Amino acid sequence: MSGDDAADGIDAVYSAAGLLDTAAASSKRSNKRGEQTRDKLIRAAVECFTEYGYTKTRVSDITHHANTAQGNFYRHFTSLDDIFLAALKPSLEELAQxxxxxxxxxxxxxxxxxxxxxxxxxxxxxxxxxxxxxxxxxxxxxxxxxxxxxxxxxxxxxxxxxxxxxxxxxxxxxxxxxxxxxxxxxxxxxxxxxxxxxxxxxxxxxxxxxxxxxxxxxxxxxxxxxxxxxxxx
Structure with a gap:
């Protein structure tokens, strides 16, 4: 299974669980700079979820670790669950492969x-x-x-x-x-x-x-x- 196939597969699994809002995802597409900010937020989310756990991590924790404003968070993600799925996705892709x-x-x-x-x-x-x-x-x-x-x-x-x-x-x-x-x-x-x-x-x-x-x-x-x-x- 290629990386792209695995990514598409995980998106399908998210959708089947009712967790992927494709309309919201498409509306938040951004330019290269925006993608860099998004990636930085995801890396910070992995650190925060690992340190504090799923239930205790806050948006403010993630934006602090990413050294960015909370407004930037909501330009890319709708909620903590949304960024948790983005942070989880690479792990599920690698496990599938x-x-x-x-x-x-x-x-x-x-x-x-x-x-x-x-x-x-x-x-x-x-x-x-x-x-x-x-x-x-x-x-x-x-x-x-x-x-x-x-x-x-x-x-x-x-x-x-x-x-x-x-x-x-x-x-x-x-x-x-x-x-x-x-x-x-x-x-x-x-x-x-x-x-x-x-x-x-x-x-x-x-x-x-x-x-x-x-x-x-x-x-x-x-x-x-x-x-x-x-x-x-």
């Missing part, structure tokens, strides 16, 4: 370890904003954030189910409930990322991410009812 198709060259087990490790590495780079999405989903009066989180989660599970159905179509799996298995694997990955990466006091080191990725990959491999387990690793 990290979901690689498993490469079974070195066996199913090693490919699952690689895919899960790559996912956790991406999560770690974006852990503050991804953690804040869960905060917004739980605490915001805007129910669109809850819908957004559930939709993103459902898409991850859907991709996993698609992978399982492909294996099943190749007659590589014993009979099982593929929908429930996809949900179970999704829950394991989600909690591992959130608890051990998102909530960690500091960003986990590379070795820790690899350890977590291997644990997840082994869990996926053992939980998936392959007819033949001839892969090494």
């Amino acid at each position: 990290s979901r690689l198709r498993p490469d079974r060259t070195h066996g199913e087990l090693e490919s699952l370890i690689e895919v899960n490790t790559t996912y956790l590495q991406t999560y770690a780079r974006n852990r503050h904003m991804l953690r804040l999405l869960r905060e917004a989903a739980a605490a915001s009066e805007n129910k669109g954030f809850s819908v957004l989180w559930l939709n993103l989660r459902a898409e991850f599970v859907r991709r996993t189910e698609h992978w399982l159905r492909r294996l099943d179509a190749e007659d590589r799996l014993e009979s099982t409930d593929l929908v429930l298995l996809a949900e179970t694997l999704g829950c394991a990955t989600e909690q591992m990322a959130y608890v051990h990466v998102g909530l960690a006091d500091s960003t986990p080191r590379r070795e820790r991410i690899e350890e977590l990725g291997r644990a997840l990959g082994e869990l996926w491999y053992r939980a998936t009812p392959f007819r033949v387990r001839g892969e090494s690793g």
